[in-house]
Every structure is written in structure tokens, then in C-alpha cells.
Amino acid sequence: MFINCLAMHKSELLSDYIGTLPECPTWSDRDGRLYWTDIVKKELHWVQPKTGEHKTLQFDEEVGCFALREKGGFILAMRSGIYLSDADGRIEKKVCDNPSNPSVARFNDGGVDQDGRFYAGTYWGPRDFNGALLCRVDSALRVRVLQCDILGANGLAFSPDRRWMYTTDTPNHVMYRTPLDPASGEPGLREVFMRFPTGNGRPDGAAMDVEACYWTALFNGHRIARISPSGEVIEEYGLPVRCPTMVCFGGDDMKTLFITTTRENMSADEIAERPLSGAIFALRTAVAGLRKPAFKELS
Incomplete structure (x- = not known):
């Protein structure tokens, strides 16, 4: 089944912000803010949609992905490694070195599972083989590499029933799912879930809704797609830009889909x-999305 909704819903600009490579949009219920990183500019931003207040934190390295901490502040996957910082971006602790080669592989996509563990994947810059990986930081700050054989790690999302972890490999046009132990969250063997044809958009960053449907930004595809648990594209939403990079749900009712885009x-x-390339869009949806958990540390 395929439902073409390209003309049914219209996205709106979140603000007058234009970035180079905005990624990792993250909604915070705690303060009503949307956070995101601009990887190329080595910045982390937040905006409060209700007031328009906007703040930028500057770093010395690219922040490929990040998550909010339960204790406040951020866990940051930067070029050289993974760090903990306070809410103003001041580094408090280095968790680990980048398990990839940082000279050619930066962190890219990441997020937190229902148990509060932080996942971060890398992007293999030379693109000569699948040299990227996906790693995880648990509440004791122990680091484990979970998956390899990736060119560009992306699309991390977890099903509401805790049974599946979804990921994508954007340059390879593939979407995976990995079974999870419902009690421990430990991953099993990764399997191919969908392959996307070339020339019509590649699966990039993603989010999950309460109906277990997977929303993906289609890089080079001018649109967002909603994919059912059985692997059917059931809705699409067009954008006035070519390259959306990631999506997340937020707002008071979790029915606003925030969409980052790039002009890199x-x-x-x-x-x-396409002058809006690099902007952030907001799209109202009929279904609510899952909230992103915060990173949980041992006290």
C-alpha cells in the first residue's frame, strides 16, 4: 500500500535560521526547546519556539550527534571522542576516544534507547569501504562497539515495544533492523529491512511514532517518508529543499515533526x-511521535 501525501501537508519554517549541516534535532520537554547541531560549523543550537529565543554553543570540534543528560547538560559525540558537558557546553569529562579513525571518520548520527544508553555511529569519509561503526555508552560510561560494516551510520530509532532497533546506512541506500532482547535491550543479528533505489532519495536521520512507524528524511529526495512496521511507504511529505538530514517529534502534544536540512x-x-536549504522546518502530523529519552548516568 502506498499513500501519496506530498500535497496534503505543508511544512513551515521554524525560524529564520539557516545553517550549513544541521543534524540531530532533539526536543526537550523540560524546557520546551529544540536542540540541534551544525556539524560543519562545530556548533550546538537551541531555540524556544514559543518565544523565538535562540542560543548557539561553539565547540573546537564537530559535534556529530548528542543527547540530553538526565542530570542536565549533554553527552557529545565529537571528532576525537565522546564527552560529557554542562548545559553551556563546558566539557566536564571525556568518556572515550573515537573508536573509528578520527582523521577520516567523524561521528554522525546517534540517540538514546529506552534504558537511557547513548548510541553513536560514525561516517567513513574516504568512502572506499564500509569502515564506519555504531557504538554504545551505558550508564556506567562503558563503551561497546555494536556494529561494523557501515559506510555512513544514520537513522537510529527504537520501536515502542522495545523489540527492534532501526538504523540506516545512507550512502549504501539501505535500512536495517536489529532484534533486541526485550528485558536487557541487547542487540541480536542485524538484518536488511529495506533497500532504496538510487536516484530517488537515500534514508538519512529518523524518528519513531507511537504506532511503530518509522519517519525518515530522504537525503537527495526532497521529502520525508513514513514507513510502516511491515516495510511499506505509507505517507510522504514534500519539502522545498533537496536534502533533509534528520527528523524528530516534539511540541506539547508530540505532533510536530521538526526537520533539519543541509546546504553543504x-x-x-x-x-x-533553493535558498531555504539549511533551514529547519516544522510539520504538523496526525500521529504523535515517541519522546527521545535522556542519557541516564549512575549517580
């Missing part, structure tokens, strides 16, 4: 044609 490596002609 675009020509001046394309930016003139």
Missing part, C-alpha cells in the same frame, strides 16, 4: 534556486 557542498546556483 551545494553550488551557488542551487542555493539561489
